[in-house]
Amino acid sequence: MMISKVKNAMSTLVGGMMPHGHHHHHNHHSGGGQTCGPDSLPPRFPYGRPDFLDLTPELLQYSTEHASRPVLTLKRDSRLPWRTGYAEVINAGKSMLNEDQASCEKLFVKKPSSKQRNSSLLEDNGDGTGIPLHFWGVYDGHAGSGAAIMASKLLHRLIRDRLGEIFHLLENPTSAPPICLAKNGSPYQVDTKKGAAQETEDPDAVNDSSLRFHMEKVVSLESLVMGVIETAFTQMDDLIEKEKLSYTISGGCCALAAIYLMGKLYIANAGDSRAIIIRNNEVIPMTNEFTPESERQRLQYLGFLRPELLGNEFTHIEFPRRIQHSELGKKMLYRDHTMTGWAYKTIVEDDLKFPLIYGEGKKARVMATIGVTRGLGDHDLKVYNSNIYIKPFLSCVPEVKVYNVDENKHGPDDVLVMGTDGLWDVTTDREVADAVSAYLSCCDPSDPMRYTLAAQDLLMRSRGVLKERGWRLPNERLGSGDDITVFVIPLAGQESET
Amino acid sequence: MMISKVKNAMSTLVGGMMPHGHHHHHNHHSGGGQTCGPDSLPPRFPYGRPDFLDLTPELLQYSTEHASRPVLTLKRDSRLPWRTGYAEVINAGKSMLNEDQASCEKLFVKKPSSKQRNSSLLEDNGDGTGIPLHFWGVYDGHAGSGAAIMASKLLHRLIRDRLGEIFHLLENPTSAPPICLAKNGSPYQVDTKKGAAQETEDPDAVNDSSLRFHMEKVVSLESLVMGVIETAFTQMDDLIEKEKLSYTISGGCCALAAIYLMGKLYIANAGDSRAIIIRNNEVIPMTNEFTPESERQRLQYLGFLRPELLGNEFTHIEFPRRIQHSELGKKMLYRDHTMTGWAYKTIVEDDLKFPLIYGEGKKARVMATIGVTRGLGDHDLKVYNSNIYIKPFLSCVPEVKVYNVDENKHGPDDVLVMGTDGLWDVTTDREVADAVSAYLSCCDPSDPMRYTLAAQDLLMRSRGVLKERGWRLPNERLGSGDDITVFVIPLAGQESET
Numbered sequence: 002m003m004i005s006k007v008k009n010a011m012s013t014l015v016g017g018m019m020p021h022g023h024h025h026h027h028n029h030h031s032g033g034g035q036t037c038g039p040d041s042l043p044p045r046f047p048y049g050r051p052d053f054l055d056l057t058p059e060l061l062q063y064s065t066e067h068a069s070r071p072v073l074t075l076k077r078d079s080r081l082p083w084r085t086g087y088a089e090v091i092n093a094g095k096s097m098l099n100e101d102q103a104s105c106e107k108l109f110v111k112k113p114s115s116k117q118r119n120s121s122l123l124e125d126n127g128d129g130t131g132i133p134l135h136f137w138g139v140y141d142g143h144a145g146s147g148a149a150i151m152a153s154k155l156l157h158r159l160i161r162d163r164l165g166e167i168f169h170l171l172e173n174p175t176s177a178p179p180i181c182l183a184k185n186g187s188p189y190q191v192d193t194k195k196g197a198a199q200e201t202e203d204p205d206a207v208n209d210s211s212l213r214f215h216m217e218k219v220v221s222l223e224s225l226v227m228g229v230i231e232t233a234f235t236q237m238d239d240l241i242e243k244e245k246l247s248y249t250i251s252g253g254c255c256a257l258a259a260i261y262l263m264g265k266l267y268i269a270n271a272g273d274s275r276a277i278i279i280r281n282n283e284v285i286p287m288t289n290e291f292t293p294e295s296e297r298q299r300l301q302y303l304g305f306l307r308p309e310l311l312g313n314e315f316t317h318i319e320f321p322r323r324i325q326h327s328e329l330g331k332k333m334l335y336r337d338h339t340m341t342g343w344a345y346k347t348i349v350e351d352d353l354k355f356p357l358i359y360g361e362g363k364k365a366r367v368m369a370t371i372g373v374t375r376g377l378g379d380h381d382l383k384v385y386n387s388n389i390y391i392k393p394f395l396s397c398v399p400e401v402k403v404y405n406v407d408e409n410k411h412g413p414d415d416v417l418v419m420g421t422d423g424l425w426d427v428t429t430d431r432e433v434a435d436a437v438s439a440y441l442s443c444c445d446p447s448d449p450m451r452y453t454l455a456a457q458d459l460l461m462r463s464r465g466v467l468k469e470r471g472w473r474l475p476n477e478r479l480g481s482g483d484d485i486t487v488f489v490i491p492l493a494g495q496e497s498e499t
Numbered sequence: 500m501m502i503s504k505v506k507n508a509m510s511t512l513v514g515g516m517m518p519h520g521h522h523h524h525h526n527h528h529s530g531g532g533q534t535c536g537p538d539s540l541p542p543r544f545p546y547g548r549p550d551f552l553d554l555t556p557e558l559l560q561y562s563t564e565h566a567s568r569p570v571l572t573l574k575r576d577s578r579l580p581w582r583t584g585y586a587e588v589i590n591a592g593k594s595m596l597n598e599d600q601a602s603c604e605k606l607f608v609k610k611p612s613s614k615q616r617n618s619s620l621l622e623d624n625g626d627g628t629g630i631p632l633h634f635w636g637v638y639d640g641h642a643g644s645g646a647a648i649m650a651s652k653l654l655h656r657l658i659r660d661r662l663g664e665i666f667h668l669l670e671n672p673t674s675a676p677p678i679c680l681a682k683n684g685s686p687y688q689v690d691t692k693k694g695a696a697q698e699t700e701d702p703d704a705v706n707d708s709s710l711r712f713h714m715e716k717v718v719s720l721e722s723l724v725m726g727v728i729e730t731a732f733t734q735m736d737d738l739i740e741k742e743k744l745s746y747t748i749s750g751g752c753c754a755l756a757a758i759y760l761m762g763k764l765y766i767a768n769a770g771d772s773r774a775i776i777i778r779n780n781e782v783i784p785m786t787n788e789f790t791p792e793s794e795r796q797r798l799q800y801l802g803f804l805r806p807e808l809l810g811n812e813f814t815h816i817e818f819p820r821r822i823q824h825s826e827l828g829k830k831m832l833y834r835d836h837t838m839t840g841w842a843y844k845t846i847v848e849d850d851l852k853f854p855l856i857y858g859e860g861k862k863a864r865v866m867a868t869i870g871v872t873r874g875l876g877d878h879d880l881k882v883y884n885s886n887i888y889i890k891p892f893l894s895c896v897p898e899v900k901v902y903n904v905d906e907n908k909h910g911p912d913d914v915l916v917m918g919t920d921g922l923w924d925v926t927t928d929r930e931v932a933d934a935v936s937a938y939l940s941c942c943d944p945s946d947p948m949r950y951t952l953a954a955q956d957l958l959m960r961s962r963g964v965l966k967e968r969g970w971r972l973p974n975e976r977l978g979s980g981d982d983i984t985v986f987v988i989p990l991a992g993q994e995s996e997t
Contacts, residue, residue: 167843180819182830182843218819218859220832220841227840235837302797306804321678321716332680334718339733339896342725343718345665345680361716398837 045248046150050089051103053081067094070467072460075453082107082135083494086452086487088460092423093472093482100142100252101421101484102153108134108161110262112168122158132171134161135261135495137488139274141421143371145251148241148378152256155240156377160233160260167225174263178225180217226262227401230269234377238397242380253379256399257288257419259488261495264407266417269399271375276419277430278404278492280411282438284430287402287417291375293358293365300367300374300394301338304357312389315368316354318346324353357394363426367394375399411492414441416452418459419490423483427463427474436462437489456489543746544648548587549601551579565592568970570958573951580605580633581992584950584985586958590921591970591980598640598750599919599982600651606632606659608760610666620656630669632659633759633993635986637772639919641869643749646739646876650754653738654875658731658758665723672761676723678715724760725899728767732875736895740878751877754897755786755917757986759993762905764915767897769873774917775928776902776990778909780936782928785900785915789873791856791863798865798872798892799836802855810887813866814852816844822851855892861924865892873897909990912939914950917988921981922961925972934960935987954987 050056050064054073064073074088075081082105091099109131136157142149164171170178234256241250255272268276270288278285289295297319304310304317311317318335321343332345333352346352360366367374368384368391375396382391418433428436440458444451465472465480472480491497548554548562552571562571572586573579580603589597607629634655640647662669668676732754739748753770766774768786776783787793795817802808802815809815816833819841830843831850844850858864865872866882866889873894880889916931926934938956942949963970963978970978989995 178832178841180832181826184828184830184845216820216858216862220819224840225832225842228834228838228842229840231838231840232842302800303804306801321718322714328679330682332682334676334678334723336726339894340726340729341899342722342727342729343676344723344726344730347682360714364714396837401839 042247042249044147045244045250046147046154048098048146048150050099051087051105051153053079053087053105055079065091065098067091068467070464070472072457072464074457075450077450080449081105082498083490084449084452084497085137085491085494086450086454086456086489088453088456089486090460090464090484092484095482096484098146099484100146100149100254101423101486102138102140102142102146102149102254103486103488104136104138104140104153104157105488106136106157108136108157110134110161110164110168110171113162113165122155122162124158125161132164132168132263134164135259136160137259137419137490139257139419139421139486139488140254140377141257141272141274141423141484141486142252142254143373144253144379144382147249147251148376149252149254151241151244151250152237152254152377156233156237156256156258157260159236159240160230160258163229163233163236164226164262167229170222170225171263174222177219178222180220223265223403226260226265226267227403230258230260230267230401231398234269234271234397234399238377241378245380250378253376253382253395255373255376255421257421258399259417259419259490261406264405266404266406266492267401268404268417269401271377271397271399272373273422274420275422275425275430276417277433278415278417279434279437280409280415280492282414282434284434285404286430287404289400290422291373291396291400293360293367293372293374294362296374296396297358298338299396300357303394305338307393310389310393311354311357311368312384312387314354314384314387314389315357316351317357318352319356319358320352323355324348326353329353367391371395406492406495409492413446413491413493414438415492416441416455417488417490417492419488420459421484421486423481423485424459424463424487426483427465427478427481428459432462433459452489452491456487459489460485460487540745540747542645543742543748544645544652546596546644546648548597549585549603549651551577551585551603553577563589563596565589566965568962568965570955570962572955573948575948578947579603580996582947582950582989582995583635583992584948584952584954584987586951586954587984588958588962588982590982593980594982596644597982598644598647598752599921599984600636600638600640600644600647600752601984601986602634602636602638602651602655603986604634604655606634606655608632608659608662608666608669611660611663620653620660622656623659630662630666630761632662633757634658635757635917635988637755637917637919637984637986638752638875639755639770639772639921639982639984640750640752641871642751642877642880645747645749646874647750647752649739649742649748650735650752650875654731654735654754654756657734657738658728658756661727661731661734662724662760665727668720668723669761672720675717676720678718721763721901724758724763724765725901728756728758728765728899729896732767732769732895732897736875739876743878748876751874751880751893753871753874753919755919756897757915757917757988759904762903764902764904764990765899766902766915767899769875769895769897770871771920772918773920773923773928774915775931776913776915777932777935778907778913778990780912780932782932783902784928785902787898788920789871789894789898791858791865791870791872792860794872794894795856796836797894798855801892803836805891808887808891809852809855809866810882810885812852812882812885812887813855814849815855816850817854817856818850821853822846824851827851865889869893904990904993907990911944911989911991912936913990914939914953915986915988915990916957917986918957919982919984921979921983922957922985924981925961925963925976925979926957930960931957950987950989954985957987958983958985 070090072090108125111131140149140153255274257274258269260267268287273290276287301317318337321334329348331348333348334343335346336343370384370391437455440455463481465474474480568588570588606623609629638647638651753772755772756767758765766785771788774785799815816835819832827846829846831846832841833844834841868882935953938953961979963972972978
């Protein structure tokens with residue numbers, strides 16, 4: 002019965018059974034479902050696993066078996082940039098399909114030609130010219146796989162195209178980016194004496210330059226790339242919203258991306274996935290997780306400033322548990338958006354509303370609905386049985402950290418590990434580092450599969466094996482029942498490219 | 500001429516020349532001035548230096564000489580709790596009086612008696628009963644010294660009184676604080692089986708206890724003390740606002756407080772003062788500074804959500820410099836409340852407004868007015884020549900960090916250093932630690948003056964000496980022209996108490 006359900010969902014999602022023209026614009030029904038009835042819009046992209054896995058329809062079907070949870074890895078004859086290793090597994094039944102997605106691409110940043118300007122997001126034309134850009138993305142979907150799939154197909158292209166807009170600045174990495182550009186965004190003649198840009202076409206510019214350059218921040222090229230990545234995430238989120246008018250794009254997703262450009266690795270995280278660098282068996286954390294607990298004060302502040310977003314059902318104040326009507330007038334522990342500690346307050350009628358942030362650890366939720374506070378999609382996600390939207394409380398902007406790859410020496414066992422929360426919920430950073438280091442040190446450095454085998458090893462440590470009492474780790478603790486996706490990326494990997 | 504101006508300001512502030520009943524309620528004129536004309540309200544507290552310095556009027560006058568900047572230290576026959584060392588010096592002329600203030604107190608937390616309930620803030624009655632509480636406060640005033648003086652007199656009493664309200668919980672430090680208290684705040688009978696509080700007077704409580712205690716956060720006593728400190732800062736700020744109806748309380752102040760209670764040191768910081776622990780010559784930073792740069796995103800977010808607070812004069816978007824009208828339509832670097840990196844945007848009319856956050860480093864300002872973003876007071880601070888209030892952008896809530904004194908071994912050279920920004924602007928944490936360690940290691944451990952001499956040594960390193968070209972450090976760099984206040988507090992100090 003499980004199989005027939007899967008088949009049914011898959012054929013709908015894979016098929017594109019709906020005629021493309023049959024659109025309902027301004028469709029407002031919930032995006033939580035994965036099926037696509039006769040009244041719905043067609044999916045933006047069909048369901049599938051990452052292209053680089055190159056699955057046959059039979060293997061795609063096989064990958065969804067919740068009972069056996071087969072581990073998918075990169076095939077022996079496939080090759081990802083930098084010899085990247087990859088492994089994934091579906092959840093133990095919490096959703097029909099694997100809602101994780103991944104992408105790994107080598108792209109080229111190019112100066113936009115005049116005709117390309119308004120037709121971005123093209124596939125790389127593969128002529129190998131331009132500035133190379135390596136991209137790894139891990140997307141953890143929820144309430145459907147639509148947003149995760151779409152982001153895995155397009156986010157890296159958006160980033161590439163936005164980098165193209167500053168191509169002339171990337172070409173001159175030693176000079177600081179000009180603060181102001183001409184209307185067409187074209188490069189300037191730079192007045193090197195002041196280190197700042199001036200347009201020759203503008204006669205005013207010279208006259209008032211003393212005023213203009215009086216107090217001026219120097220912005221580094223690195224923070225310009227960070228800005229590109231941040232705004233590309235926002236653009237991706239806007240694109241999902243826009244295309245939801247014409248397509249079904251279900252759910253939302255956490256997005257974790259690693260971008261290697263000109264010697265630096267930019268790690269951008271929006272959600273609760275995690276990336277760590279393991280160097281010399283030392284852990285360098287590259288992400289923070291964004292959850293109702295870690296972002297409590299930001300969310301409470303919004304609820305405080307915009308109480309209408311709480312729909313008269315929620316209170317921005319946090320309490321350690323629900324309050325009962327009979328407790329009115331008593332004193333209860335609370336904390337508001339300004340506090341880290343707790344204090345007592347006298348309970349009033351308004352405090353009986355449900356707290357905006359409620360629950361602990363993995364069970365913490367925003368408005369009793371969602372357990373992550375950053376990501377893409379979720380535009381029509383509402384509190385159950387209400388008209389209260391969650392989206393205003395979610396941020397689509399990642400936190401970006403930079404690691405200077407070229408300034409550090411890396412051995413073949415130094416890696417970047419990226420994984421969805423399924424990996425990290427049961428395995429600590431330290432355990433992951435020890436496992437990777439132990440595995441790689443036993444593994445022939447020239448084996449093209451070594452990073453994929455390390456990824457598979459990590460994945461198995463978090464999934465465990467199926468016993469009578471469910472998925473269990475060697476120490477008898479519960480394994481992760483979540484979808485799990487792992488990249489193991491060798492930091493000396495670009496040296497292996499030719 | 501300088502001297503006569505000082506005398507005039509001092510006699511006004513010290514004197515209380517106005518008859519106390521002569522109040523203008525709802526007085527709204529700017530609190531920036533320090534003088535007190537015939538139309539003004541009397542000062543809440545007269546100007547002075549910390550009581551523990553025990554200055555004669557002549558010495559008080561002498562302390563204000565900007566030309567010589569005499570260093571004031573604790574007298575040889577004075578003794579502060581824990582043998583605390585202290586030194587201060589006035590600024591080089593940026594304000595008439597020293598706008599820094601400090602306090603150092605040993606207080607006792609007591610169960611509030613029924614008559615005390617509504618008459619808090621009393622001086623300690625000194626009978627030595629109750630739970631001992633040590634307090635060190637450093638207040639860096641701006642635009643007048645009124646807020647700093649008032650806070651230095653009252654904040655520790657507010658904290659003591661709020662701790663009194665949870666006295667029965669402090670008495671039982673091993674049991675977690677109950678989540679809910681009776682109306683009168685009195686202790687409960689605790690149902691130990693569930694570890695949660697129940698009132699015997701409430702028959703419902705037992706019936707639905709399974710529901711009540713279904714999901715319940717455990718709150719530690721430590722986070723309750725943190726909450727006491729956070730809410731006491733808010734209460735202090737509210738008190739300043741309220742008493743401004745009856746008194747002149749000029750300006751605002753950064754507040755940095757260290758509270759030692761039951762084996763733990765709570766460091767609470769609202770502003771740009773700084774505290775570090777030096778242990779074994781290692782630096783443990785105990786504060787973050789709150790400035791327009793460090794709190795940029797919080798401030799921009801408020802400006803974005805509540806644009807009316809920007810008074811149509813400011814934009815919440817940050818630009819690296821002012822934009823000129825002739826640049827409309829061009830592209831300029833910017834970042835908004837969601838971004839850490841920079842991106843280009845096309846300049847529109849709205850972008851010509853002045854940026855909410857502008858300038859770099861020590862010159863960064865909120866609405867071109869103030870260089871710190873947390874503190875007490877400033878209720879009537881406005882943007883120059885406008886009706887735009889700054890206060891909504893300022894937070895009075897400190898960040899609180901906890902250091903477990905009793906769980907660590909401390910030698911006589913392990914100290915907590917607290918200083919206003921005058922100290923830290925020219926001396927790094929590392930330099931302070933090296934200087935303190937070097938000084939103390941050469942100094943007789945039994946000398947009661949050793950921590951005061953170390954504080955004086957630190958202060959001299961930041962003030963420098965007066966040369967032809969101003970106050971200079973040994974390396975010829977400029978010394979700090981700001982008010983400087985330094986506490987050096989031995990962490991083994993409570994062992995010296997009897």
